[in-house]
Amino acid sequence: MEMRNVKLILSYDGTEFHGFQTQPNLRTVQGLLQSTLEGIVGHSVSIIGSGRTDAGVHARGQVVNFSTSSRVPIEKWPIVLNTKLPDDLVIQDAELVPDDWHARFHATGKEYRYRIDRSPYTDVFLRKFCHHVPYPLCIEPMREAARQLVGRHDFTSFCAANTPVTNKVRHLYAVELIEEGTLLTIVCRGEGFLYNMVRIIAGTLLDVGRGKLSPDEIPGILAACDRTHAGLTAPAKGLTMWKVFYT
Amino acid sequence: MEMRNVKLILSYDGTEFHGFQTQPNLRTVQGLLQSTLEGIVGHSVSIIGSGRTDAGVHARGQVVNFSTSSRVPIEKWPIVLNTKLPDDLVIQDAELVPDDWHARFHATGKEYRYRIDRSPYTDVFLRKFCHHVPYPLCIEPMREAARQLVGRHDFTSFCAANTPVTNKVRHLYAVELIEEGTLLTIVCRGEGFLYNMVRIIAGTLLDVGRGKLSPDEIPGILAACDRTHAGLTAPAKGLTMWKVFYT
Numbered sequence: 001m002e003m004r005n006v007k008l009i010l011s012y013d014g015t016e017f018h019g020f021q022t023q024p025n026l027r028t029v030q031g032l033l034q035s036t037l038e039g040i041v042g043h044s045v046s047i048i049g050s051g052r053t054d055a056g057v058h059a060r061g062q063v064v065n066f067s068t069s070s071r072v073p074i075e076k077w078p079i080v081l082n083t084k085l086p087d088d089l090v091i092q093d094a095e096l097v098p099d100d101w102h103a104r105f106h107a108t109g110k111e112y113r114y115r116i117d118r119s120p121y122t123d124v125f126l127r128k129f130c131h132h133v134p135y136p137l138c139i140e141p142m143r144e145a146a147r148q149l150v151g152r153h154d155f156t157s158f159c160a161a162n163t164p165v166t167n168k169v170r171h172l173y174a175v176e177l178i179e180e181g182t183l184l185t186i187v188c189r190g191e192g193f194l195y196n197m198v199r200i201i202a203g204t205l206l207d208v209g210r211g212k213l214s215p216d217e218i219p220g221i222l223a224a225c226d227r228t229h230a231g232l233t234a235p236a237k238g239l240t241m242w243k244v245f246y247t
Numbered sequence: 248m249e250m251r252n253v254k255l256i257l258s259y260d261g262t263e264f265h266g267f268q269t270q271p272n273l274r275t276v277q278g279l280l281q282s283t284l285e286g287i288v289g290h291s292v293s294i295i296g297s298g299r300t301d302a303g304v305h306a307r308g309q310v311v312n313f314s315t316s317s318r319v320p321i322e323k324w325p326i327v328l329n330t331k332l333p334d335d336l337v338i339q340d341a342e343l344v345p346d347d348w349h350a351r352f353h354a355t356g357k358e359y360r361y362r363i364d365r366s367p368y369t370d371v372f373l374r375k376f377c378h379h380v381p382y383p384l385c386i387e388p389m390r391e392a393a394r395q396l397v398g399r400h401d402f403t404s405f406c407a408a409n410t411p412v413t414n415k416v417r418h419l420y421a422v423e424l425i426e427e428g429t430l431l432t433i434v435c436r437g438e439g440f441l442y443n444m445v446r447i448i449a450g451t452l453l454d455v456g457r458g459k460l461s462p463d464e465i466p467g468i469l470a471a472c473d474r475t476h477a478g479l480t481a482p483a484k485g486l487t488m489w490k491v492f493y494t
């Protein structure tokens with residue numbers, strides 16, 4: 001039976017998911033997608049994701065691939081799946097890829113966005129996708145601190161403690177702040193990210209924004225290679241996996 | 248006991264409400280706000296809204312007023328209420344108003360926004376606040392049709408049939424279309440609106456956008472004074488009461 005390798009771009013509202021990765025008896029993106037696909041194609045399916053997202057984290061452009069003998073025309077995959085999936089998981093695109101194409105190994109970079117609602121009281125329409133920060137933030141120091149993070153650094157201070165990864169050097173291409181009214185978005189683009197890295201960057205930039213930390217302290221925090229030197233891990237609901245890059 | 252008249256600006260995600268107006272045994276905005284207020288002030292409270300919204304319709308700036316003997320400082324009302332309210336109903340502002348001030352009688356106009364998601368597949372972050380329209384829409388004819396609706400007209404054709412209102416003449420100040428990426432927003436400002444009026448305007452403009460109706464037919468539809476001549480009532484979830492105007 002000839003197998004086809006299918007790439008999917010998916011978006012999800014992470015609120016009601018226990019993260020991306022399959023876990024027994026829990027509602028996860030990978031688990032739900034797998035069981036839905038298996039119901040359509042009639043054989044077992046293994047889903048490879050570009051990377052995991054934690055419970056409560058959203059995705060606009062998560063990428064997965066899977067191999068199937070199904071003859072569903074490639075352009076029909078989004079509609080076939082969206083008809084069966086619940087409304088908090090939406091397939092945005094499908095593409096036929098070479099047999100050896102791998103959503104994780106072939107990813108060359110990722111963009112995450114951390115969104116902050118600066119309204120005095122919660123914006124009811126953004127409440128599930130933003131971290132609500134009602135206190136005033138000074139944006140220019142946050143931008144200055146963001147610039148200090150760009151480049152190739154050991155990000156041990158910006159990685160959840162006890163993460164079983166030995167090499168914590170990563171290359172951050174950009175950390176940008178976009179203001180749109182009361183919405184503040186921290187855009188992080190890099191070759192790869194450590195566990196909780198964007199949420200710790202967001203928490204640290206928030207400390208800078210409220211004057212608890214100076215932008216000048218960022219190089220020292222990086223150099224310390226100690227998680228306790230950076231800010232708190234900002235809440236999951238503000239984080240969205242925005243885009244995965246492939247060459 | 249000296250009574251104070253308090254004006255509140257409230258926002259809500261209408262998804263889980265059976266509309267604004269109190270109904271026995273149903274979760275409504277007015278009912279929830281009333282019971283929450285009564286729990287705080289310790290006396291019965293009567294809430295006057297600027298107008299009703301239907302089940303599933305949202306509000307960014309709904310306005311209400313109520314009379315109370317409570318000595319809660321006026322600027323504390325949002326935080327006092329928001330602490331007790333669920334997260335789909337958020338108080339945005341409070342103001343002390345004269346005793347005779349009335350949220351409905353003193354309103355001089357309203358702005359509603361009808362939002363349309365034109366993504367090929369649903370935007371998962373806007374799915375509860377937009378009507379998803381995946382087919383192509385021609386915006387210029389929609390703008391031309393919108394201009395034909397502006398002004399003082401008998402809007403019987405744009406009002407739910409069997410509505411017990413005799414005078415269906417209303418003054419529409421503006422009907423504007425705003426494009427932001429795949430999001431299309433129909434902004435309607437007027438002195439007052441009939442039952443389902445904005446949703447029928449949206450449904451009719453969508454018919455124009457997909458070429459089912461020409462902008463030239465709008466004057467005839469208005470003149471017919473017959474609900475069956477206009478387009479379908481667009482879904483509730485796309486509609487948001489945006490702002491209420493007072494002089």
